[in-house]
Amino acid sequence: MTGETLLAYKMPQVLQRVKQRAPHVRLSLQSLNCYVIRDALLSDEVDLGGGYRVGNDDALELMPLGDQSLALVASPLLQHVNFTQYNQHIPCSFIINEPQCIFRQRFEGLLRKRQITLENTIELWSIESIKQCVSANLGVSFLPRFAVERELRSGELIELPYSEQPELITALCGYHAGKVVSPAMLVFLECIEESFASREKMPG
Numbered sequence: 001m002t003g004e005t006l007l008a009y010k011m012p013q014v015l016q017r018v019k020q021r022a023p024h025v026r027l028s029l030q031s032l033n034c035y036v037i038r039d040a041l042l043s044d045e046v047d048l049g050g051g052y053r054v055g056n057d058d059a060l061e062l063m064p065l066g067d068q069s070l071a072l073v074a075s076p077l078l079q080h081v082n083f084t085q086y087n088q089h090i091p092c093s094f095i096i097n098e099p100q101c102i103f104r105q106r107f108e109g110l111l112r113k114r115q116i117t118l119e120n121t122i123e124l125w126s127i128e129s130i131k132q133c134v135s136a137n138l139g140v141s142f143l144p145r146f147a148v149e150r151e152l153r154s155g156e157l158i159e160l161p162y163s164e165q166p167e168l169i170t171a172l173c174g175y176h177a178g179k180v181v182s183p184a185m186l187v188f189l190e191c192i193e194e195s196f197a198s199r200e201k202m203p204g
Contacts, residue, residue: 001030001031001032001036001040002029002030002049002050002051003032004097004125005127005144006171007031009146009147011050013195013198017195018187018188025184025187027188033098033100034052034053035054038056041057041175042056042057044178047182048173048185048188048189049174050065050172050173051172052102052169052170052171053170060174060177061174061175062172062173063189063193064171064172065173065192066171066196067170068144068169068170068171070103070145071145071159072140072141072159072161073141073142074134074139074158074160075135075157075158076155076157078092078137079158081140081160083161085116087115088115088117089118090118091118093120093121093139094107094108094118094140095124095133095138097130098123099123103142106167107142118139122139131157135157171196173189173192173193
């Protein structure tokens with residue numbers, strides 16, 4: 001099990017490594033939110049789970065994969081919008097996925113703290129669909145930076161300032177503390193750790 005952003009943007013490199021080292025291992029992947037992944041690991045229903053830390057995970061063995069920064073993105077037509085100003089209504093939509101999404105919760109908490117209201121929330125289940133709608137100037141979104149790097153570089157999306165310090169979420173991979181780690185699990189854990197480490201060393 002893994003979160004959608006990790007599955008779409010990080011897992012292909014991991015799976016390539018696994019296929020090279022253990023070509024006969026059969027993998028079954030599901031994309032679910034981080035709370036469901038944590039609960040499935042706690043109940044020992046799955047072997048491994050990758051996602052973002054949401055707490056209440058003392059019964060799990062966790063491999064930290066690094067802090068990921070979150071970016072507030074919009075189309076260039078919304079470059080004038082200011083999310084650092086308190087007590088205001090901003091006439092645009094927040095485009096994001098389901099309510100238990102950790103980046104959605106972080107951003108909605110920021111809005112409440114600053115007493116900022118938006119027109120409405122548009123819920124979409126695909127990160128690619130969210131980015132397309134933001135690019136079409138239908139609203140803003142709050143996503144892991146690695147998921148919007150290409151669009152930011154091309155100028156299709158811009159990053160709006162919202163804080164002096166970036167908001168961070170911790171990516172991790174874990175399994176139930178009582179589970180015996182199989183050779184296949186060990187290969188997967190090694191590959192995911194190597195993939196994240198090599199990505200962090202890349203320039204830019």
